[in-house]
Amino acid sequence: MSLYPLLEINLATLAENSRRIVRLCAECSVQVVGITKCVLGNAAIAAAFRDGGIRIIGDARVENLKRIRRSGLDVSTMLIRPAMISEVASVARVADVSLNTEVETLRALSRAAAEQSSVHRVLLMVDVGDRREGILPQDLPCVLRSTRDMRGIEVAGIAANVGCFGGILPTNANHRLLADLALQCRHIGFGMETVSTGGTATLELLENRSLPKGINQVRVGEGILLGRNPVRNRTLEWLQQDAFRLKAEIVEIKAKPSLPEGEIGHDAFGKAPKFKDRGRRKRAVLAIGRQDVDTEGLVPLAPGIEILGGSSDQVVADVTDSSCAVAVGDVLEFSLNYPALLRAMTSPFVRKRYVRR
Secondary structure, eight states: OOSOSEEEEEHHHHHHHHHHHHHHHHTTTOEEEEEOGGGTTOHHHHHHHHHTTOOEEEESOHHHHHHHHHTTOSOEEEEOSOOOGGGHHHHHHHOSEEEEOOHHHHHHHHHHHHHTTOOEEEEEEBOSSSOSSOBOGGGHHHHHHHTTTOTTEEEEEEEEEOSSSSOOOOOHHHHHHHHHHHHHHHHTTOOOOEEEEESGGGHHHHHTTOSOTTOOEEEESHHHHHSEETTTTEEOTTSOOOSEEEEEEEEEEEEEESSOOSOOOOOTTSOOOOOOOOOEEEEEEESOOTTTSOGGGEEESSTTOEEEEEOSSOEEEEOTTOSSOOOTTOEEEEEEOHHHHHHHHHOTTSEEEEEOO
């Protein structure tokens, strides 16, 4: 395999970010679930979460949870996307707890767990406004009552998510709704041991000490990985942002007109590109492309370099104003946003290297 493109992963930074988030949450009696869906259930990264004090790893894919199980890591596992009925046997076997919304899925999980002579814990997802998955609040008591005769599952609590689909901000109000629902569930005979919220954006409620009492778990991914709050588009200054660095090699450098020549249609991805006439500029072509990374999520670390765009296997950067001289064979380094990291972690053409510093 080629040396580049290379994604350098700093496990010490990931452990430290985990440690800081665990410390913040512990001050409010809140447990942290470390989410690994962006990193393909990477066992080394999950171990770094564990080194930072996280005891539950959550992921949206059963295969990722299997990968963590096979690693032998001493953690509990959580499936954070509602289970498919076609995979309930694996879910009951691999996940200690899963988040679910549909009665038919709960029945299927119940049968699967009973056949395995086990008890599978579930959290019922409630929609508090973001309009992704979740039971509407007024329907929750009915769904809960329907689980009373289900052998093989235990309703351990409820959960909610904000920000990831509708961009809804975490507020005291939408989390008070979640906490109040848990109280109502207890009144009709359900224990509600866990009241879980996510994702990273909810950390601001803990920062501001405005998370309602009764919520005792938060699911965090991007905060640990990148030290950012995506919903607010804010860097979390109390966390580190250097856990991931992407390195790509230059395969061409030439001075060219900044405008393409000829009639412009659509590019290879169906978009009509737009360019500004800046005269002749020095351009670097990099051996990495959209198959490997979301090019719009790359931020060059060297001052004066600008990403112009990319095709499936090449990225074009303007290096005219680069703070240092660049040549063919040189390597440029980038930080990444969440979509770029997601694609880089799943690309078989991006080599991964682990460091601790």
